[in-house]
Amino acid sequence: MKLIIYFLILMLSLELSAKTPEIKWWFDTKDASAGQSSAADIDNDGKYEVIFGCYRNDSCVYALNGENGSLLWKYNASTKYGEGCNDVATLPFDIDGDGKIEVIVPSSCNPTTFCFYGETGEVRWASKTRGSDSPPTIADLDGDGLLEILHGEFGGWLNCISALTGEKKWEIPVNLKSWIQTAPTIVDVNNDGQLDIVVATWCLSKEDTNKVYAFDGKTLEKLWEFAVKDVIYHGTAVADLDEDGKIELLIGDYSGEMYVLNGHDGSLKWSHQFGEYYAVSGPVSISDLDGDGKLEIVVSGWFKMIALRNDGSFYWEYQIPDYSSCFRGAALSDIDDDGLPDVIFGTGIGKLIALKGTNGGEIWLVDLAEHYGKKFDLDNAPLVADFDQDGLLDVFVVGGHMEYPEFRNGYGRAYMISAGKGAGPEWLMFQNNPGRNSNYLWKAPSNVENEIDNNIDYIYFDNNSKSLIFQSNTDAVANVELFDYLGNKSFSILNIELINGKNTIDLRNFSNYSSGLYFVRISLANGLTINKKILLF
Numbered sequence: 324m325k326l327i328i329y330f331l332i333l334m335l336s337l338e339l340s341a342k343t344p345e346i347k348w349w350f351d352t353k354d355a356s357a358g359q360s361s362a363a364d365i366d367n368d369g370k371y372e373v374i375f376g377c378y379r380n381d382s383c384v385y386a387l388n389g390e391n392g393s394l395l396w397k398y399n400a401s402t403k404y405g406e407g408c409n410d411v412a413t414l415p416f417d418i419d420g421d422g423k424i425e426v427i428v429p430s431s432c433n434p435t436t437f438c439f440y441g442e443t444g445e446v447r448w449a450s451k452t453r454g455s456d457s458p459p460t461i462a463d464l465d466g467d468g469l470l471e472i473l474h475g476e477f478g479g480w481l482n483c484i485s486a487l488t489g490e491k492k493w494e495i496p497v498n499l500k501s502w503i504q505t506a507p508t509i510v511d512v513n514n515d516g517q518l519d520i521v522v523a524t525w526c527l528s529k530e531d532t533n534k535v536y537a538f539d540g541k542t543l544e545k546l547w548e549f550a551v552k553d554v555i556y557h558g559t560a561v562a563d564l565d566e567d568g569k570i571e572l573l574i575g576d577y578s579g580e581m582y583v584l585n586g587h588d589g590s591l592k593w594s595h596q597f598g599e600y601y602a603v604s605g606p607v608s609i610s611d612l613d614g615d616g617k618l619e620i621v622v623s624g625w626f627k628m629i630a631l632r633n634d635g636s637f638y639w640e641y642q643i644p645d646y647s648s649c650f651r652g653a654a655l656s657d658i659d660d661d662g663l664p665d666v667i668f669g670t671g672i673g674k675l676i677a678l679k680g681t682n683g684g685e686i687w688l689v690d691l692a693e694h695y696g697k698k699f700d701l702d703n704a705p706l707v708a709d710f711d712q713d714g715l716l717d718v719f720v721v722g723g724h725m726e727y728p729e730f731r732n733g734y735g736r737a738y739m740i741s742a743g744k745g746a747g748p749e750w751l752m753f754q755n756n757p758g759r760n761s762n763y764l765w766k767a768p769s770n771v772e773n774e775i776d777n778n779i780d781y782i783y784f785d786n787n788s789k790s791l792i793f794q795s796n797t798d799a800v801a802n803v804e805l806f807d808y809l810g811n812k813s814f815s816i817l818n819i820e821l822i823n824g825k826n827t828i829d830l831r832n833f834s835n836y837s838s839g840l841y842f843v844r845i846s847l848a849n850g851l852t853i854n855k856k857i858l859l860f
Contacts, residue, residue, distance in 0.1 A: 673722055691736075
């Protein structure tokens, strides 16, 4: 009898955690969103907003309240001729450290990169460019304490803009017979303490050789190049697959080949070929899918979504219904509450799909084309978070239909879907983070950033003294740890005695970090753990 009751409780628990998704709200637009969405609390109300842009028939950048889909603001990015192609990923980021988030949005047919005040949608600056499909990334590349924004451009250029002013700082002519469509991945490829930049080409002629390039982020010197078989649209994923202390870069091309390159010199470690006609058009996503401590690789090619082991051996395969494809890649997040990441993605015929990370089995499928009632393409990677704070994870995605050159036939709709109980973590932007490295472990130190409690009033980084400063309201013993955005520990101080008052740790005593986004974890002896996201210059 007890066994039967236990079985019933188990089945009920599984049913609740993998419940049928519910469409919570939708928001209609006049065109599809070919650019990628992002989420952040841009108005400081304690809840996430979603930000995305739409194609020519709509031409607007939208910021919607994530809990109910109401409009916070919109901006029409049209030129004087009435066209705005907001077909590039949005990037929310506090560019000046004032605690308020700005939103960066490049455009293509209106060759301008915009910076909006997150609260109001007012333009802070607008920088003229050569036009771009390349998702922007952000970092302090030269170590001057100020942030730079990077994206590729039409014509084969890599563009660097001052995050504060929008002024162009430099351009690199990567290959002037190509376009740079990929997001510039920002990562220290060779472990020299200096951030580097990785991009790839979309050559306009079949006679030209497409390549992946790495550049030193400070000197702009080319570190290496690697020739591939065909054009590349989406950028690299980053991981230390074999745990040798050196990173690998993962990227696919339109020949159906996915390459794993050694970050330090760009040499080929191994590759996987999908087969003839199986273009690898979406970005790679990376996580430990089965909890064995080793990373797996999730990537799509034409109508297949596959998972590979960290050595390239086969793990599982899922055939996308109706021979459709996934162009923008998958978000990885535990949405069925088993403690392991699942795979969530949209297809070219409007289906939103969640797969179990351990075996590729279908958790659920939502046919948004059927709901809309017309042809509907999900040319948009999903976001995952608890947007209405009801204890259940939600999935946000934008779809629609666009035509070229008859773009006036376009239409679109943004959807928020309740996905079920799960442990997350959140997936809040294209390729997961501002460095665009597609790595689920970016938030490894904490699934959710803790609010500062009564023991610690604040934590911040003082760029002038190069010190981590925090205020304690009690004498205590603590461990202080610093993690980079891949989840690698930069340093730790064990059993430090905190005083009741201001505490300072001089980071100049530690050489194992460079400028960028980090997590500070303070573990107090009473069991309380505090995690805080900070930007080190």
